[in-house]
Every structure is written in structure tokens, then in C-alpha cells.
Amino acid sequence: MSAAREKIGTRRQFLAGGALLGTGMVSPLLGAEAESQTGAVLNSDRPDAPYELARPENTIYSACLQCNTGCGIKCKLQDGVVTKIDGNPYSPWTLLPHLPYATAVDDANPVDGAICPKGQAGLQTAYDPYRIRKVLKRAGRRGQNKWITIPFEQAIREICDGGLLFKDIPGEQTRHVEGIRSLMTLTDDRLAKAMDADIKAIWEAREPEQKKALVEAFKQKYAEHLDKLIDPDHPDLGPKNNQIVVAWGRLKDGRGDLYKRFAAAMGTVNAHGHTTVCQGSLYFTCKAISEQYVGGKFTDGQKFYWMADTENSRFILFVGANLFEANYGPPNRTVRLTNNLVSGRTRIAVVDPRFSKLASKAWKWLPIKPGTDGALAMAIIRWMLDEQRYDARFLSCANKAAAIAAGESSWTNATWLVACRNGQPGKFVRASDVKIDGVPLTQPTTRQTPDG
Numbered sequence: 001m002s003a004a005r006e007k008i009g010t011r012r013q014f015l016a017g018g019a020l021l022g023t024g025m026v027s028p029l030l031g032a033e034a035e036s037q038t039g040a041v042l043n044s045d046r047p048d049a050p051y052e053l054a055r056p057e058n059t060i061y062s063a064c065l066q067c068n069t070g071c072g073i074k075c076k077l078q079d080g081v082v083t084k085i086d087g088n089p090y091s092p093w094t095l096l097p098h099l100p101y102a103t104a105v106d107d108a109n110p111v112d113g114a115i116c117p118k119g120q121a122g123l124q125t126a127y128d129p130y131r132i133r134k135v136l137k138r139a140g141r142r143g144q145n146k147w148i149t150i151p152f153e154q155a156i157r158e159i160c161d162g163g164l165l166f167k168d169i170p171g172e173q174t175r176h177v178e179g180i181r182s183l184m185t186l187t188d189d190r191l192a193k194a195m196d197a198d199i200k201a202i203w204e205a206r207e208p209e210q211k212k213a214l215v216e217a218f219k220q221k222y223a224e225h226l227d228k229l230i231d232p233d234h235p236d237l238g239p240k241n242n243q244i245v246v247a248w249g250r251l252k253d254g255r256g257d258l259y260k261r262f263a264a265a266m267g268t269v270n271a272h273g274h275t276t277v278c279q280g281s282l283y284f285t286c287k288a289i290s291e292q293y294v295g296g297k298f299t300d301g302q303k304f305y306w307m308a309d310t311e312n313s314r315f316i317l318f319v320g321a322n323l324f325e326a327n328y329g330p331p332n333r334t335v336r337l338t339n340n341l342v343s344g345r346t347r348i349a350v351v352d353p354r355f356s357k358l359a360s361k362a363w364k365w366l367p368i369k370p371g372t373d374g375a376l377a378m379a380i381i382r383w384m385l386d387e388q389r390y391d392a393r394f395l396s397c398a399n400k401a402a403a404i405a406a407g408e409s410s411w412t413n414a415t416w417l418v419a420c421r422n423g424q425p426g427k428f429v430r431a432s433d434v435k436i437d438g439v440p441l442t443q444p445t446t447r448q449t450p451d452g
């Protein structure tokens, strides 16, 4: 039995003893006194007071969506209302080490994992009295902040069909609002595919005259359907359906797919999630840095949320990252760093104009001026080169064979030459690019690989 479980048992035994004392063995007066004493214990913060919220039947396990990390949580209910949120003790994200998955729910329930303050604020999100739960329709001029609630059915009808939707608002009595239905001009799948193929041919044409001729041919071929296009002189803009934009936030775990299906059903290519403009840059950077040089080209990179191994690092330079407050999950990442900071195993330096919580724990805090990050990075690189503060042995391992010979576990392309044309860096230099007395060192090949 776990210590937490024993504690619960003690509390229950205490309660059972109190109930027995109050009902059968003493006078009614004494019983009332005992009952009131028990009530006092129940409502007190004495260590032996029962913690009702720790009961499995008062707990719902879920996932926090207060940020993109999606920590495992347990919601503690009292009379059906969530009154406290804590970390799911089965989750390695919120408890280190987490409970074995075979742990019985009854035993696991008194154990709480940790979540961050944003996660704790999930209560306010769920029960915010101002949370919008009905469709609001503008009932005054723009900026007047006047709204009425309307049924969902009416909202869907008005959004689809349009009409004189604001006829009661001065100045908008005759303004006709276009509905989505009128934008869904192209609904014939075969026609859409045929147009798509011809538009691709227009895209691929290199000469302006050739493009012009193809556009004219397109207009003749689809003369009956030109009213379906945004601009017949620019078929590449596609059908009017593309004027419908479906934009959503960060919706993972299948919800984004529902939006994509919705957009596809509308026939628009304009479906944009949050990740399209934010995390996409991270994914593609990680894809690029994880690509391998195989058969003469880089390939097979993974679009993954690559993260530094802060738990096993000896020195970390944080630039604009604030691990204790955000940075893809304080509950998971903080605990993996704090012990090492306390023991002195890891030292951190923080570059941030603001004295953040992380900066308060740093060996060095560098409050640079906003916008000077690039200059700082160049200065660090310059200093490393000038002071030769780099791992020359590792950097000299340009392929797997060299790494094995040097006793290194990995290798790097840092020392490969890069061809520069017109001052712009291009591809890595191949031996076949290098000529001596006009003769290439080797013939071009796609079979050579750097891994020996």
C-alpha cells in the first residue's frame, strides 16, 4: 500500500471511528457534539481531515489545452464542479518519475503531478461567466459594441444564404451580404480537375507570350464556366470557392483534419491553421537539420518538434526561450533542469531583455537590447573562432568513417566547402566541381556517400 493510500486509510478510519462514537455508544447530546466535532474536522485544514477531492469517483483524467503542450491532467470535482486541476500522475509529462501504468486508480488518485499556472487557470476558462456560448450577431454600427444572440440554425442560414442581414441598422438597410453558397460556384469535381490541369500548364509556361496564349485557350475551352472563376484573365486564382477562407487555431489530434475536410467540401484551397505560419518554421528547420546526405543529396529529414536534451546538458544558452514560464511545457521541462541547477551539474546563461524567472536562476543573464540577437550570435561565433573555443577534433570528422577513426559518436558537415556564386552560398562543393589544370578531380556520381 502506498504512503498516500495509507494516509487515506487513516482518515477513513478516523471518520468511521467518529461516526461510531456519534451514533450508538454515547448519549444523544454527546453524539451531537461528536458530530459537530467531526464536521469541524471535515471542514478544517487539519492533516487528518479527509480530502474528498482525492477520491477516484471525484476525478476526471483529461488533457490540458491551455497551451499547445497538452499535459496530462486530473480534474477534481466537488458536486460535479471542477474545483482543482493537478497533473496526471501517470504522465511522464507532469510527474518525474511517473507512476507505473499498472498502478490502480484508487492508489494513484491521492498522488498529484504538477502543472503550470496557465494550466491551473483552466478553471477560469471552463467557468468564465463571459465565455461566449451562443452566436453573437452585430446589432449596431461597427464599433458600437451592440450584439444580440441568435440561434445556431439562424446563424448557419444567414452565413450560407446571405441577404439583408443588417437591415435594422441605420445605413445598412439595403446592404446585401453575400452568403457562402454564392461563392461555391465550382462543384463539379471533373470540371475542377480538368481546369486544374490546364492551370498548371499556364503556371509552367516560362515565356509571357506563351502564358498569354494558354490563358486565351483556357478561356475559349471553358467559356461556359468563366463566371465560376474569381478572374477569368487570371485562371490561376481559381474558382470563387477560393474566396472562402477557413482559418483555425492550433487544433491537434484530429480537430484540424475536420477543418480541412470542411474546407475541401467548400472547394477552397484556402485552409490555414495556426501552425501554417508559426510552428511550420520550426518543423521545416528540424526537417532540414535532420536530413542525411545520401546518394548525392540531402533527404529523409523529419518534420518533428526537435528539442534540446536539457536534462543531460552541462551548459545551456537560452536565447528568448523561457523554460520556467512557457517553452513547450514547464511541467515537463522545469523538473528536468532544476535538480541539475541545484547540484551545480548544469549551468545556464539566459539572453533576454526581461529578467525572467529563468534568468533569475541563471549563472549569467545578458539583457540585450531587443533586435540585437543576430549581432550577438555573430559576436559569439567570432569569439569562438578567434579564441579557438570549438571542438576541432569533432569538427574535422566530415563523415562516418572519420568519426569512427577519431572515436567520435557523430560527425558534421561543418567543414565541407560551400560553393558561392555572386556572393550567395549555394550547394556543397563536390570533388567533381574542383578542377586542376581544367581537369575535374573526379567524375560526377550519385553513388558516393559521405558515410564511408
Ligand code: SF4
Residues within 6 Å of the ligand: 064, 065, 066, 067, 068, 069, 070, 071, 115, 116, 117, 118, 119, 120, 328, 329, 330, 331
Ligand atoms: S504547460 Fe501548462 S498550460 Fe500548457 S498544457 Fe501543460 S499545464 Fe497546460
